[in-house]
Amino acid sequence: MKSSGLRINNAELWGGTIWFAISLFVLEQGRSLGHGTVNQPGMGFMMFWLGLVMAGLSLAVALQAIKSEGPSVRSLWAGTRWQKTLIVIATFVVYAYAFTRLGFLLSTIPLMLVLLRAIDPVRWTVAIPLSLGAPLLVWWVLQRLLQIQLPTGMFEIG
Amino acid sequence: MDLLGQVAHGFAVALTPVNLLYCFIGVFIGTLVGVLPGIGPISAMSLLLPVTLSGTPESGIIMMAGIYYGSMYGGSTTSILVNIPGEATSVVTCIDGHEMAKQGRAGPALGIAAFGSFIAGTLAVVGLMVIAPYLARFAVAFGPAEMFSLMILGLVIVTFLTQGSMLKSLLMASAGVVLGLIGLDSISAQPRLTFDRIELYDGIGLVPVVMGLFGVAEVLTNIEQGIKRTVSSTKITNLLPNKEDWKRSSGPIGRGTVLGFFLGIIPGGGAVIAAFASYALEKRISKTPEQFGKGAIEGVAGPEAANNAAAGGAFIPLLTLGIPPNVVMALLLGAFVIHNIQPGPLLMVQRPDLFWGVITSMYIGNVMLLVLNLPLIGMWVQLLRLPYNILFPMILLFTVVGVFASSNNVFDLYVMIAFGILGYLARKLGYEAAPLVLAFVLGAIMENKLRTALIISAGDLTTFFTKPISAVCLSVAAIMLLMPVIPALRRKREKVALEDGQN
Amino acid sequence: MKRTALTLLSSAIIAATVASAAAQNFPTKQVTLIVPWPAGGSTDIAMRAIAEAASKHLGQPIVVDNRAGGSGTVGPAQMAATAKPDGYTIAQIPITIFRLPLMQKTTWDADKDFTYIAHLTGYTFGVTVRADSEFKTWADVVKFAKANPGKVTYATPGTGTSLHIGMEQIAARDGFKVTQVPFKGGAETNAAVLGGHTMLQVESSGWKALVESGQLRLLMIWTENPSKNYPGVPTLKQLGYPFVFDSPFGIAGPKGMDPKVVAILHDAFKKAIEDPAVQATLAKYDMVVNYKNTADYVKFVKEVTETERKVVDMLGLKKKD
Incomplete structure (x- = not known):
């Protein structure tokens, strides 16, 4: 945890970003399907709220990645076949x-x-x-x- | 007639030669289909349903029941040997079971799975006999609100299955729920997330997802790392669990049995939750939680016991209320119906011979299963001696066949490949597959229950906290979510105390 | 080694040619019958009994596949979208297949997306409460519902089912409000009312065993005539409502099936519902055989759609576009 800061090839950061994109997609799908009201929840109700939760979680992963150094993308595949x-x-x-x-x-x-x-x-x-x-x-x-x-x-x- | 008299009467029915034969055929087929992926107890029972017509209702139902609990035995085999869970309940067995196999301890893993299943299966039958009538109310106590909270608890427990970060498991679990929602909505019958692909109207199949995330991803990872690290090169030690294994497993088996039996009673998803709840429990109370995920035998013994006990518990709502809690029980109901018998509250009174005959046959079936499975262990372990460059194409062939046999659709083959690649990448980045699979199974049920519960309560969210069962589930879930924070605090305190002591 | 493999291969080819020739004599393998309700409900039990008898006439097993949801439309809708019209996948067609398209956007067109095979039977619907409920008669329910608008919850096997539509018609006539809770079918609604999660259950006769054992109380039935199985239980007409609901149903496959295959399936199912054993099972659940051949069934579909259009209109549930 000595050196911190934004490194562009941080695998964890990439993971968090991809998840964030996915959660935005889920959120949008939930919205377009119609989340309805609390007493008549619609088809997109669950997806909408789940999208919000996922967005929060993925931001947390990305933040952690920025704070503490993760492995670089290259290192994950180094020395493998x-x-x-x-x-x-x-x-x-x-x-x-x-x-x-x-x-x-x-x-x-x-x-x-x-x-x-x-x-x-x-x-x-x-x-x-x-x-x-x-x-x-x-x-x-x-x-x-x-x-x-x-x-x-x-x-x-x- | 008192209980003992009834049991004796039941044995008299179950021990007739013809019923013994049907029982044996049932557990034998069950073991087979349990081992073959994609061909679950459901298709086997469907195909054999007409066969049961020729005999008496007792023999037919004894055979069908045998297929069911027999497949529970067989399901763990592929999980342990090649990391391919045959069904949702054996996903958990993969985690430590396959790890044990990699360490050359496939024998003890298979052994404890068989013994654990035997003990749990037998105890569940005892439970079924003694307390079934009193538990009918328990089965229906779980309404939509309670089910939703139980599923939430289940999803939180899921995150305990993994070694890595809880954030990542929660993300995987959320993704699993979303994947589970693909297809026609269960309330309004309108398509969701199907992108106008008619293949997706049915939703994504469990088999291709599991085969991809576990079987294919495992192969891809192993190939990348070279064959040195695989099972074939490690030495295979003893074939059966030793004294130490037994000492470590007895507690998990006992607790898994109780957990499985009660959760198995709850319609919809109970048995799946039972297996991983048992895993989470053992990991929680273990003195060496760090061994879980690295081949802890407790992680095989507990869940295997739980899923077999759940199979016993699942009979309760069917036999006492006529409400089948899962698809397999529904097929069994079909067998009753074909013989013009209505399972329900009156079954025990009107057809005691049938009721007790079937239940006692399960004792006998469990013994048969043990005798049948123990010699097979040696054979399975031999299979692992094959060099990996020969073994892995066979594993891939096995997954292809499993996927195709379960759906007859080549689309699922692509789904499996996609999930294989996803699973491989997820492993690379430290995301584990088990939470996703279990959330995938529970997601659609959870969504349906949430919406129904809100309709009943007229949009009142407090319904989840005012209903006692629901409140308990949610509180436990909350405690579990907070727990990773607490040990961190405690460790700090211990550290301080230690330093003080040293001074 | 090589030679044995080659011999195997050539014999495999011969076997395959034989198999593909046999495929022309339908059926050569098991037929899947989609029942869009959870197992254990009355439809499921009836369809299993019918399927079992029909499979004897077909010479191949008929496997029941429960695909519940969407008021019994998810299964047929999936079939219409994905199954091959080869006769190996057929489905029970509940009345909601005709009614739901009038109420909302759907993925199917009842006129075009199915090949109707045969019409089979209808239901006995009834309203039940848990044995310890304060509602002793239907009048008690009406009284409570009028005093507490919207407080009475009733479990149905889905929105737009005859149970939902029927209950709303009853409520509209008496001028009170009740809240529908949609489940997927009888097994779930039984559990809902037994567990006290909803006050009423409005379902076809899947509640029979529970009513007979005294765990549920039957308040009324929706058939034309009183049932011999439940003496003293009033029909809607006896209670002064001018309604009869029985939602008759049949079976169909995806569009574009070979008429020869349709005829084979039709004959097997016709013989099945004529089977005394099947009729005994149906009678147990108060289901009366209501046979229509393929041509009459198609005509019937058009008639039902028209009547349903009027009812849905009247209740204000019509699709808003």
């Missing part, structure tokens, strides 16, 4: 996009293969059977035993 995390997220988004288009099996088998090979590569002799076997097993259990329909995609496979 954030690239790998990004790969997983990107793969996952592509997967969700392909899920209904290609069907469960045609999208899940490549997903497994990518995940097994791209992060901490698993030997091919393990990766291939696993990425084929696991989705097929799941497919069989869901589709056959539990009768839960999985998407078949444009090729009607799965």
Whole structure:
């Protein structure tokens, strides 16, 4: 707590600011939905008041961040393998996009293969059977035993 | 007929071979669906409802009840092993349970969860037999004002679940409430925060939120930090809780049982609150509160006991008043109805064989569950020996399947990914997910009750303070909010005293 | 290892083709029936009994999904917005689906957004108080309400339900004021009146077991004729009010369903309400079968909307735009 003051890359400050923006949004939504009166509370009643509470809380977080130094944004990701995390997220988004288009099996088998090979590569002799076997097993259990329909995609496979 | 006679009569019904078989099928399916995420007791019971028609009402209802409390056992497994809570009640188990697993103590965590559930489940059945008729009034004592105050208390308790700053947990809890309000308003049927996306009219599903915030976020964090810090490399010690574990867990199990049983009686949200109220209580009275969140076995034993006792308590409003306190009880009601039996105040008088048969079958079911679950622990722990680069794609596959199976909608897959990223960022900045999830579950109920309570009181806000139950809940909440301030003061005083002593 | 996986894959493909061909014979999987009331109320119990019987004729289970709220409109409205018109999602359609659009902005259009399947039955509504209440008869309520305007609170399953509209019509006729407290359905209103949170409960016969066990007292019923189940309990007409309320209801799916699928569902539900076991359950809750086929149901929807428009107008609850 020796050095205090406003540092622009203070992660806590950023957190507080984002929360403040969210609370303003909630407040505005509550207002536009109509908060009604105390004896006939409307649809936005709860959101309006909650927005106020959140605004107060987020300002308190931001104030604390200014008073006592928080970690910088950069330091949070320093020395981590954030690239790998990004790969997983990107793969996952592509997967969700392909899920209904290609069907469960045609999208899940490549997903497994990518995940097994791209992060901490698993030997091919393990990766291939696993990425084929696991989705097929799941497919069989869901589709056959539990009768839960999985998407078949444009090729009607799965 | 006195109580003992009735119990004996009940056992005579429950111990017939056919009922034993149904009971076993019930708890077996329950354990299975408890472990599988996205496929909760609700879908299993719905699917099996027609099967109950073939047998007597007793067997059918015994089986349905078995699925319910069986799934309560199974629900903790994925929470502990891979940080994926199967349902809202096991969110709390994740906090210390998964931490224990990371330290190589998955066995004791699973073990205490099973034993704690067994003890709580059995005691709750005793409670159900002895005091059920007297508690009917308690179930309806919670009107809108009381429910609202209880939910407020619940949300305040939620913030105790976390290690970090209370401000941050309160923010997460508020966000959870807002997320819970998405969808068609429960009073006027008009859309809120749906941004004209018809997928949002239903509201956001609990399963994708939980899978994202817990399962996916955990994977993302682990990948970023490299696999060294994960469970696979740590040595797995013993499989069952040792003497020390038992010593530390017995108190939490006892208190969790009482808390769970009573909160479970209250319709709507009681069971969820029970689990985390138990956690907060244990953390509060513990001599080593700093261990909570870092693998304290009390944090598994208490909530697990509470949620199983709550499952017992939940039978009270159904059996005594015909009012089902949650969706699962509603399905059970369906089973009664199909057999042309109306659960309610007259059930005990008109169909004592059924009433006592079902209750005593729960004793037997609990024993079966213990026998069934203990050998499984070894198998589950083996799973953790898999290297993380093989395990994590399996976990992700598991979440995808869970999300899709629960809603059959690819939109939920995107919701899960979004919440996975949010959860990952929140962890980075020191915001914890548990308050958000629990507030998400309670938010919509709370809002509805607030509005109803204000209509009843004609806008008089003092209604929340003049009704005794409501006043008690709010006072406890206020004390809890002020508590972080008080220890700070006390610590200062102690410090001063210490320095004085040294002089 | 690779070869087994490939064999598995090819057999999976064959299995999948077979499955998609079978999808044309409706139904090939469970049908979800949305009941827009909480479980345990009379609608829920009746719909469960009907669904159970209908599932035998369909050959697939019918799963009841309780989605309460918005006076019984949240469930159907969600269905209209999100469900595929494949017949695997259908909903009970309460009268509020026709009435609420007249009172406020809604997300659905009762004429266009649903495929009506069959009309099934109607309710017995009644007014109950807790056994220890000072209200022994309906006259006591009227007397108290006239002396204390707005003080009498009554629990209903939602704003704009027939219980709400009916009670307001009664109050308007006698010139007193009462306060409506909207809940989501019978299970909640039972709890509200038992716990003393509201003075009255105005609901369909979900209160039956509690009335029979003496925990609640039934003050009056809103049917045409007195009920055999409750001798001595007056109807609205016997009390001098020219009203009968029974809010008949049916089932519908999202718009654009295949007529063949509609016919299959219609037949299953028709057979279900003809089933003596179902009729026994319905009779227990004083619900009388009120069957209409698909075409008559559509006609009926138009008629109801017109009558409702007049009532809503008269009570001053009309939508203000």
